[in-house]
Amino acid sequence: MWKRSCSILPSLKHFHFTASHFSCTPVHFEPTTKICIVGSGPAGFYFAQNVLKKAPDVTIDMLEKLPVPFGLVRYGVAPDHPEVKNVINTFEKVATNKNFKFHGNVTLGRDVKFSELRQAYHAVVLTYGCNEDRELGIPGENLSNVISARKFVGWYNGLPEDKDLEVDLSSETVVVLGQGNVAVDVSRILLSPIDSLKVTDITEYSLQALSLSKVKTVYLVGRRGPLQAAFTIKELREMTKLPGVQTLLQKEHFAGTEELIPNLPRARKRLSELLVATSLKEQEGSRYFRPTFVRKPVEILGHSGSGVVQGVKFEINDIDHEKGITRGTGKHEVNECGLVLRSIGYKGSSVDSDISFDSNRGVVVQQEGVYSAGWIHTGPTGVILSTMSDAYDQSNLLVEDINTKKLNVTNSKPGFSAIEKTLISRGIVTVDFDGWKKIDKVEIQRGTAVGKPREKIVDIAEMLRIGGS
Known part of the structure; x- marks a missing residue:
């Protein structure tokens, strides 16, 4: 793009110009990237x-x-x-x-x-x-009340596409498949005292559902051992301090790890030490968080008539703790439950x-x-x-x-x-950013009215009415 930049040098008051009064130089402007x-x-x-x-x-x-x-x-x-x-x-x-x-x-x-x-x-x-979600690829994965952790998180966080998710919390036992931080997050939400959630920006509809929840026990199940757990020490520590909740671990899962733990990288060493200490600790509470290791899900079991989940069948693994390599033993066990949350990764x-x-x-x-x-x-x-x-x-x-x-x-x-x-x-x-600020303002106002940081709007049409341009 070429433009002429012309500057008038003398005063204009006599209206007398010569060619020398103009400086006309071609200036090259790069187009805006x-x-x-x-x-x-x-x-x-x-x-x-x-x-x-x-x-x-x-x-x-x-x-x-x-x-x-x-x-x-x-x-x-x-x-x-x-x-x-x-x-x-x-x-x-x-x-x-x-x-x-x-x-x-x-x-x-x-x-x-x-x-x-x-x-x-x-x-x-x-x-x-x-x-999208990674899937297990096992029988029973499509049973009622088998839900991806991603969608469950979207449900309680107000993601519009998940606002109508049907979550049945009438069973006392939940199995979470996966042991990353998201898996611990959903476990914590399920077991948290309702009063602690009331002051967060959790959606009102999920708060109501959780207030009526019958859930008392959450199993957090992984294929490998405690030295390979994907959650962080911060997430685990939060669970160990959750009021009224016992974090219960099976001591046998730590057999053979004693000599390995002191030589682990610092973050892994601290996490493993906390797991061991928690497994030995006397606790109180009427709800239970149960991290469970060396279990491979092979089938989700359901009622043949209603199609509702009833439990998860696991193969028990052997593990080389040092190498983190597992192999199936051919032995199986069943965890009865009424809700399965699949938390094995996004795609x-x-x-x-x-x-x-x-x-x-x-x-x-x-x-x-x-x-x-x-x-x-x-x-x-x-x-x-x-x-x-x-x-x-x-x-x-x-x-x-x-x-x-x-x-x-x-x-x-x-x-x-x-x-x-x-x-x-x-x-x-x-919706431009000013439109978002209008939505933001309304959410904060609605939240303030009920003692929360905000009450998220979950209906896209309502968002557009408030902030659309």
Whole structure:
């Protein structure tokens, strides 16, 4: 793009000019680099933050399928962990940047095509996370009241797509399959005193259901041994301090670990020591948290008539504690229960057929002009801190590609002006960041009225009425 920059040098009062009175120099302006980020969770916001810091002339449009931002920080973090949500303060600062725009209620693959984003922007960044569940692949997995932990978390956290999930809490026993932090989160929510949940931002409908819950015992079951448990010491310590709850472990699961524990890496050593100490501790309480090891689920058992879950059949494993290798013994046992929560991991998926995607790994494949970060780049592992690190690394690559001309930004791109026309033609109502703040204000007001930080709006139509533009 070429422009003429003409400066008038003398006073204008005599209206007498000569050619020498004008300095006309051709000035070359690089077109503004336009980037689209799809997904408004930690990966998207940290990516935007770093790009805006290192390439301040770039403009960023962030698209989000929900009307509201923040992804798993809003819908994945446990309601009794409000301190984790403090990262939202950082994200809100990013949103105030004049070169950043948020556009909620825009679903890639449905409301706008990936090819349309490629045409409108110099680069497209995919940070939309992993929205599917890994499955066990065993008989009975589709029985009533066998639920993924991801959906259960979405239910109590107010994720619109999970608000109508049917959760039957009339049984005294729950089996959670998996031993990561999410598995411990759902166990803690099930066993927490209802009064402690009343002051969180847990949804009112789930609070009502939990207040009527008959659950007394939660089994947290894993295939491997205590030295391989995937939860962290912070999560375990919270469970050991939960009022009225005993954390019960079988001493035999620790046989053969005594000589190994002192030589473990520090974090693993501390966790293992706490597990052993807890297994020996006298406790009181009428509810029970039972981490159970070396058990492989082979079948979920149900009532033949009603199709409701009745228990889980496990094969008992042998384990080499040092190598973490298990083998089946051929011996089985059954845990009776009325609810099974499957917490064995998330899975990424392609939301548009034009995205280059590795379906085996569940991650986006890099291609020219397309970047990714977070779980859809790395796979579903790690916490917010590791997501931040990946987002910074990948955004540094984008900035480097701009600086080295590897990414062609010399051609003008329309950016959101083109996408907006497309969305309007398709009847899509969007929510900008000011619209989100309106929703935020209403949620806080409703929460304050009942002694909570907020009462999340779970109906998308209501969100759009409040914040739509």
